[in-house]
Amino acid sequence: MSPIQTHELPTPVVLVVDDTATNLGLVVDALEGNNLRVAVARGGREALKRAELVQPDLILLDVMMPDLDGFETCRLLKANPLTCEIPVIFMTSLTQIEDKVKGFRAGAVDFVTKPLQMEEVAARVHTHLKLRALQKLQEAQNARLQEEVSSRKQAQEALLEVINGVRNVSNAIAHDLRTPLAELRSRLEVLILERRKLGDESVLTQLETALADVDRVIGIFNALLRLAEIDAGVQRSGFVACDLAAIVSDAVEFYQPVAELRSVTLTLAGCERLAATVDPLLIAQAIGNLIDNAIKFACENGEVAVVAVKKGDAFEISVSDDGPGIPDAQKPKVTERFYRGDASRGTPGVGLGLALVKAVATLHHGALTFADNHPGLVATLTIRSGDAAAR
Missing domain, CATH: 3.40.50.2300 (Response regulator)
Structure with missing residues (x-):
């Protein structure tokens, strides 16, 4: 034996x-x-x-x-x-x-x-001891895996708690400072009107620059507060039945003058009517942010194309441009709050636009994805109607 x-x-x-x-x-x-x-x-x-x-x-x-x-x-x-x-x-x-x-x-x-027969006894014992050893090894590995999963879950929960704490602080700051900033803006407007009446051009430019800076800060705070409302689910109360195609069409029409100023052709294609239960204000802002970004980065005399279609129980709004695009390594990061990629360094903004679009997509049980347009970028906002999401 x-x-x-x-x-x-x-x-x-x-x-x-x-x-x-x-x-x-x-x-x-x-x-x-x-x-x-x-x-x-x-x-x-x-x-x-x-x-x-x-x-x-x-x-x-x-x-x-x-x-x-x-x-x-x-x-x-x-x-x-x-x-x-x-x-x-x-x-x-x-x-x-x-x-x-x-x-x-x-x-x-x-x-x-x-x-x-001792040979048979030895062979069967050998086989089942091997199986038992493998079973014990698997059980030990499963126990270690469960321990690791539990450890990672605890770390994730702790990280989420920190992130939520930071968000709550930034939201509180935004909320508390919005009123004094609005008052400051009003005083600057009064000063600008007074200087204009007096014909005092010496400080007028500086006051107008200060007013633009205040508007930029107010815009940041408003975006933070909108994100806070979306994170908390408050904005789901704004869901109503509407025509999604009309919302997209209105957004394209609103940005036509901006596109013309930059010598960019802005086009719209897709369904004539898309009945959906969504938050129309948030959807309009999300689409507007995507179109605004595309126009900023499109080539001079280039084209921005907007397409709205229904696929199954989902709706897809794609905005494509012929600009520099986004490197693959940066695509997962561009929806992070305050993140600005290399291509956006010289353009206005603070890095909240795509974060807001992603939050709106999440609120509508959808997603925001990016693909290469060769050249340029295709940003696709996928959303689900409130009725479809409920199923």
């Missing part, structure tokens, strides 16, 4: 249960000859106690025993949480199919037939 390989694992322990001393001795000698540790029990009740105490890797169990037969012993082993995972191989002279079925139903994994 070739020795059983243990692959540098701790030497397995086999519990042999038999009320016949001769059989017990033969099996013990064969297993110890294969470098296994062996524990013995001379009956079913003793086997139950020994299995709990020793925690063997496998049990060789005789069926015909006087105090407690093998079938009942196996059932009791499987009913005990301390021994239920230990594989059991029956040693029996019973050869009827119904006896084997009874054994498998009791929880056995295999049978060896008496009179025992």
Whole structure:
């Protein structure tokens, strides 16, 4: 007999249960000859106690025993949480199919037939010890994986808590400063009107620059507050049934003069009517942000194309341009708040436009995706109607 390989694992322990001393001795000698540790029990009740105490890797169990037969012993082993995972191989002279079925139903994994052939016993023990070792390894790996998942989940929750804390602070600042900024803007307007009436041009330019700076800061705060409302789900109260195609058409019409000033051709294609339940104000702002970005980055005498279509239960609004596009490495980052890519360094903005579009998409159970236009960029806002999202 070739020795059983243990692959540098701790030497397995086999519990042999038999009320016949001769059989017990033969099996013990064969297993110890294969470098296994062996524990013995001379009956079913003793086997139950020994299995709990020793925690063997496998049990060789005789069926015909006087105090407690093998079938009942196996059932009791499987009913005990301390021994239920230990594989059991029956040693029996019973050869009827119904006896084997009874054994498998009791929880056995295999049978060896008496009179025992030690080569067969060694081979079956070897196979099931290997399976048991693999099972234990898998259980250990699963336990480590669960621990890692739990650890990562805790870290993610802690990170989200920090992020939400930062957002809450920025939202509170935006809310508290919006009123004094509005008052400051009003005073600047009054000063500008007074200087114009007096014909005082010396400080007029500086006042107008200051007014533009205040408008920019107010725009940032308004965007932050809109994002805060979307994050909190407050804006879902604004969902109404409307024609999405009309919203897109109005946005294109609004930006036509801007496109003409930059010598950019702005076109619209798609369905004539798209009935949807959405927040029309937020959708209009999101589409406007995409068109505004496309016009900013389009080439002079270039083209910006807007397409609105329905696909299944979703609506897609795509805005494409022929500008520099966005490198693949930056595509996942451009929707982060205050992120500005290399191509946008020389253009106005603070990095909230695409963050707002993504938030609007999320509110409508959709997404914002980017693809290359060769040259340029295709930004696609996918949204679902309130009715479809509810399903």
